[in-house]
Amino acid sequence: MILESREVTKKYGSKTAVNQVSLQLEPGLVYAMLGPNGSGKTTWMKMVAGLVKPTNGEILYQGTPIGKESKKEIAYMSTEPYFYNWMTVSDVGKYYEDFFEDFSMEKYRQMISRMELTEDMKAKKLSSGMMAKLKIAVTMAREARLYLLDEPLNGIDLLARDQIMKSILEAIDPDVTLVVSSHLVDELERVADAAIFMKDGILANQCMVEELRINQHKSVVDLYREIYGHGGEEVC
Numbered sequence: 001m002i003l004e005s006r007e008v009t010k011k012y013g014s015k016t017a018v019n020q021v022s023l024q025l026e027p028g029l030v031y032a033m034l035g036p037n038g039s040g041k042t043t044w045m046k047m048v049a050g051l052v053k054p055t056n057g058e059i060l061y062q063g064t065p066i067g068k069e070s071k072k073e074i075a076y077m078s079t080e081p082y083f084y085n086w087m088t089v090s091d092v093g094k095y096y097e098d099f100f101e102d103f104s105m106e107k108y109r110q111m112i113s114r115m116e117l118t119e120d121m122k123a124k125k126l127s128s129g130m131m132a133k134l135k136i137a138v139t140m141a142r143e144a145r146l147y148l149l150d151e152p153l154n155g156i157d158l159l160a161r162d163q164i165m166k167s168i169l170e171a172i173d174p175d176v177t178l179v180v181s182s183h184l185v186d187e188l189e190r191v192a193d194a195a196i197f198m199k200d201g202i203l204a205n206q207c208m209v210e211e212l213r214i215n216q217h218k219s220v221v222d223l224y225r226e227i228y229g230h231g232g233e234e235v236c
């Protein structure tokens, strides 16, 4: 196990964004984190990244509470804007290199070229899809053990999405863990080993994609429809 979330709760005033979420992540697996808007995906990821403190419960990274050390090995890509307008793609790499010991400039250059970006492009002139690609490139250029990608496919066109997911998967070692949130359920299903379903801050369901297919003859999309369409009583 690489990460354990033990009855983790986050409250913002009277709003409970994440409600007693207990789950375990195994090394080498790709997790699809699914759920409608406001179901708590981002809040949970931010807590794992050490950016938001749980109100209750604890998160253990390799058996130790998350903190300064875990931040060195957990790479988080947020949905929020990242870069200063004046930066070029090359400046973004240098900026990250200064921040993260595990940042590999070589890996960054490879990711940039796969994303069809060039080093002299200015951040302020990038389209939203190109900006999304740059965020992925800079995040995946870290040699982390756990990557949390919050909606990485947002703003990226249909044909580029498959290529980008492929680049993300190729950028990691086989024992590395990836958690990807997205509303593009069927696209994530194609690459995910496991699915985590969040609903109103609660962990509504969790399953292995292959087991779901073999044992219940269902796809992740089918289960998604059951959980969010009819109350979520099904357990996989």
Ligand SMILES: Nc1ncnc2c1ncn2[C@@H]1O[C@H](COP(=O)(O)OP(=O)(O)OP(=O)(O)O)[C@@H](O)[C@H]1O
Pocket (backbone or CB within 6 Å): 012, 015, 016, 017, 018, 035, 036, 037, 038, 039, 040, 041, 042, 043, 044
């Ligand atoms: N800083 C904050 N202050 C107050 N409420 C917040 C804050 N951040 C999140 N929330 C609330 O917590 C709930 C969960 O939000 P969160 O962003 O984690 O959901 P999400 O599943 O990532 O949604 P989306 O798919 O829209 O990104 C929402 O009701 C949201 O309004």
